[in-house]
Amino acid sequence: MPRTELLISDCDGVIVDSEIISHRVLFESLSAHVPAQALEAALEGTFGLTTPSIIDLIEKRFDLQLGADFESDLRRLTEQRVAAEAQPIAHVREALIAIDLPLAVASNSRRHNVEASLRRAGLAERIAGNIFSADMVAAPKPAPDVYLLAAERMGVAPGHCIVIEDSPTGVLAARTAGMRVIGFTGASHIPEGHDRALRELGVSAVVSDMRELHSAIAGLMTSA
Template sequence: MSSIDLLISDCDGVIVDSEILSHRVLFEALSLHVPAERLHEALEGTFGLTVPSIIELIEKRFGLSLPDTFDSDLRRQSERVVAEQVQAIPGVREALMAIDLPLAVASNSRLHNVESSLRRAGLSERVAGRIFCAEMVASPKPAPDVYLLAAERMGVAPGRCLVVEDSPTGVLAARTAGMQVIGFTGASHIPAGHDQALRELGVTAVIERMQDLPELVNRLAGMAD
């Protein structure tokens, strides 16, 4: 008897290699207000933070007051670049199609952006509308809300859900929701040593290649209750 009834994947950095694009847009926008060399240093270690948190950090560090429209302008530009340029994580479609479990997506991105990314990855039919986003819940990741919503809507107990995540924020959300997590470190933006950071947050396993996902999921799902 399978111990897992539902696979839930993050989108950005797991299904599509979008974080590197979003970071580039953020860096270009902030570099209009902060010298590039100082900005590089300031942004080290911010992977996994929300954009508002990064903006707040930069404002405090450099004594800035960015324009009120900075966040909304940045979001529009980032969404445009991702929609036009994002590529699927190598092997992700084949991996997710090979796994014999229902698949949902839980993301901090907005619904229309996730839908666009899934189309780019060729996974719209595989997910079949089982998309859960921050706009649907009270609090985004690292709160567990979006993962708990996915489990509730799918009629699956959190303890029988398996999540694939790339960021500390997402891992914290899924672990707080009471779910097992596989850490993924194969996206372009992943820093050195990130696998250890994810292990310290309690992931069950870490993979760098999507080709390794089906076998790992099958093994974890086959564990006895």
């Protein structure tokens, strides 16, 4: 087992409980174009897809052209709502402070949104500016770019990193980057059976409570 030199955390759904808000905004915005009941059925099983992929799916399913401004307007509204409403994941601050490893954040959100979320969670000092975001790379998750950038900038080989992720998209990105992953299933948006889905994607462990994180990481660091 390679030694562990760096912990990398996703932000949305791991540090702040924001994914449920993003989904709500997406549903409200799409409801202006699609009947709510049909939309609800169409969105089942889309957790973990990127927003552009979901928009493309809805456009094809309902033969729509949502327009060039739909995605940018949705992003702006989502950022506003997340900034106003998202709360930290329970016990995340204590958990991440207690772990004796350098810590970075790798997110599909834009940097200024990640910074706001870290301040809300009381983790800005712990992260110490080690933020790697979608606007810093050519391709967002599920591409591995943001995780590879984090490892490169922190001077750590990908195989010596442990990642905390909640979504299939993020797990695929981290695993493609050659990193071990702990799946987190404690956010409000997580569907039933999600732990099994993450295990099928190759996570090394799954935790549903941030108070379990320290022991999960210790187990990965000491197991053969």
